[in-house]
Amino acid sequence: MQLETYIADLLYRYDCVILPELGAFLTKRVSAQIHETTHSFYPPKKLVSFNEQLQHNDGLLASYISEVEKIPYDVAVEKIAKKVKTIKSYLTQGETIALHHIGDLKLNVEGHIGFEPSHHVNYLTDAFGLSQFTTNAVSREIHKKNVAIIEERAPIAIIPERRKNRPYLKYAALALLALTVGGLGGSQLYLNHIDTQNQLAQEAANQQLDAKVQQATFVIENPLPAATLQVEKQGGNYHIVAGAFRVEANSDKKVKQLRAKGFKARKIGVNRYGLHEVVYSSYSDRIEALNALRDIKKSHNRDAWLLVKTLD
Template sequence: MQLETYISDLLYRYDCVTVPEFGAFLTHRVSAKIHDTTHAFYPPKKALSFNEQLQNNDGLLANYIADVEKVPYEVAVEKVAKQVKSIKSYLVEGETIAFKNIGELLLNKEGKINFEPSLHINYLTDAFGLSQFTSQNITREVYKEEVKAIEEVIPLVVTPEKRKSRSYLKYAAIALVALTIGGFAASNYYVNQIETHNQLAQEEANQQLEHKVQEATFVIDNPLPAATLSVEQKQTGNYHIVAGAFRMEANSDKKVNQLRTQGYKARKIGANKYGLHEVVYASYSDRLEALQALRQIKHEHNRDAWLLVKALD
């Protein structure tokens, strides 16, 4: 029995997954952040930790195993206990236990379990499809500060005597203002002329297109025979096995076509609150049937597939 597979499945939906007589894996939400030095963007995530003190059986893990493997609850509890006993024996011998997509566990000198979480997976389903990226630092030229710095070094002082001898500066300033106003007026007039021209050209093109469509005549010499179409029954249910989420809708269409050629009843279920288009293998009304299908898909096709519980409009 691959215990880490069941723990990983439950971490997507629950904040605490307890392994009886061993410890509990806990998650807490961490907001998105930007590193001040590297300018790297980190999406929101669920940070994973381990608490050796929480060992009481809350029934979550055993019930999930019993549902998936179709065994009685007591049998599932015995399987977990047997797996825990084996793990503890390896830890005592000084070995490191690696749980795939969860992390590594080992005993320290005090006999306590140290846990190093895996950084290869994000259990926050709301952030599905978001990844880390680094942006270039934005530099801005602040001319105002440069001018202030220059004025502090070389102050401009004009005495009354110099003002009298430089009366032509007043007229030059007036001329400069007039030229500036004239330039703005000419620029606005030119922009308005361009916009008017573009609008008239667009209207003329639309009229020509409409005229050609009205005059067009369509003659079909050899009509095609009537075709019988089989309408695929619409899938229902609140349990969806997610194959992926894509920012570009065209990519989600490609994924649907790819999965359908492989025999899955794939479809799109719309965009989530992050604007990502979600593609599912199939939807189910029965929870146990969905869990069985998810386990088969994770084993045969996609280890990263996960179960979304959501009522669609």
């Protein structure tokens, strides 16, 4: 069984893939980056890490293997357990476990599992098709030097135009100046008159508006008491799945049964297989969701599993 292939498939869709009794592979979105020295541009990606503390089976990996290989869920769990046992045996012998396109696992000096991620695959689907590229640095000083050189070779000179002495032009200029000043004075008087008329019209309109508002004012003697409604809306991207049903009526029935037992059950839509999914509840915090899943598997449904999905 190519376990790393199944883990890699799930890393495209989920932020946490647990390998029971070994640890969890976590992903975190990293923004696009520019290397200042090499002038290389790197697209946004999912950075893969490993957490040895998360070892409890959440059912995600086993359910996916069961679906792909068309085998029972319990058989998939047993196959994962055998693979993990083999990995631990190699690690205790000092060997490095290379998971293709995921990274390398190796015990450190303290006896804990260290992880070195692979940089050959980008698990961020939003960045599909984007790759690293390198470009030359842009130097703007070159353009400044070129402009300076051009100005030295072709200076711009302003030569005043020589005019003959024409005394009659002086009197024409004085007449034009007098007409301009007179026109500006008349224009200013006209504009002042318009401003005065606009102000009077505005005051009259305000008085009419105040009169209409006073006529329309009324008082409610016995107002109804204000009603306050508290609506609880579930949110978060971590959902504990109770089941998926081909017939929608069955999913509605399942929601009623779970709510009767105190769960905040609801339907979250139809998955890509055309099944109506029902969840026990949804959480914003991943650790809180995993703790709730652990309690549900112990006390209510051992086949429940965690779905990481952003709902519309």
